[in-house]
């Protein structure tokens with residue numbers, strides 16, 4: 060495919076040529092664990108599906124192309140992908156991490172990985188000088204999320220890329236919230252991009268998955284070997300569903316971004332809402348950086364309610380179109396309560412230091428009609444969410 064082929068076209072065609080043996084236009088679900096060999100060692104590149112599977116490979120090629128890397132690897136979940144990247148580290152290594160990150164990543168970095176002798180420093184990465192200050196002689200990796208979950212803070216990824224380069228570190232970016240449609244960390248100096256494909260990439264709240272994209276062949280080989288050894292692969296059906304999701308990623312993201320902007324502007328005018336966190340609002344501290352670093356502002360809007368915990372509980376229980384879930388990134392709108400849900404695993408003081416309060420509510424704005432979404436929120440706020 061020509062190098063200048065655009066995102067929408069690559070999403071539909073990279074890795075997805077008609078099936079060679081049948082002409083099937085859509086990549087088939089290769090529901091097979093193993094592959095018959097013509098003779099010992101004489102096979103067509105596929106031996107056993109933990110190592111490689113054609114449906115999964117189609118997805119990995121498409122993902123790699125969308126992120127601008129040469130190698131894509133998919134995993135059973137976003138957390139399996141994150142753990143896969145952790146296998147690049149060794150006992151005694153140190154990682155500098157942004158302090159506002161997904162609760163599951165926080166749990167992995169604070170409860171599982173320290174048992175293997177890997178240490179983590181959590182810093183306010185919206186200030187690049189804090190990252191640099193935390194670097195030690197044994198630091199091997201910088202781990203960033205931008206926009207962050209759930210406070211939607213912006214981290215200057217190009218500045219992180221510069222720091223990583225100067226100190227010889229690997230920069231990892233969890234790009235789940237932005238998706239490759241809005242942001243490509245590899246172009247900004249990252250070495251490894253991570254996704255929970257469960258979110259926007261799958262896009263329909265029906266498949267758990269994760270992915271890693273790299274451009275460096277050696278890192279790609281290391282990850283492939285560790286994944287084949289530890290076995291955290293997605294099954295062919297899950298890979299197929301995720302690949303189907305990718306085909307509409309661009310059109311969905313355009314709708315998510317437009318609807319989230321409408322919802323954020325609507326909520327900014329409501330007396331029940333003390334603060335709206337959305338990078339698309341000019342009042343957001345990361346707005347200028349988001350304009351520079353991203354091609355849109357994403358589909359998540361986080362709000363602080365003036366009425367605190369009671370108001371948040373009332374709102375979460377009163378919406379009709381926003382389903383109360385742990386998830387985000389699906390076509391249907393979702394509402395979540397980070398204090399007890401996505402970030403329930405983080406200690407209270409940790410959450411407060413990130414700005415998450417008992418009155419914080421996260422909205423994943425779907426692709427329903429934006430007027431219906433605003434009307435739903437108005438009704439729910441008026442029914443006791445104040």
Ligand SMILES: Cc1ncc(COP(=O)(O)O)c(C=O)c1O
Pocket residue numbers: 136137138139161163164204208233235236254255256257267268269
């Ligand atoms: C930013 C981010 N990274 C990683 C994950 C973990 O992904 P999964 O739930 O697919 O394991 C999540 C899940 O919410 C997330 O929001």
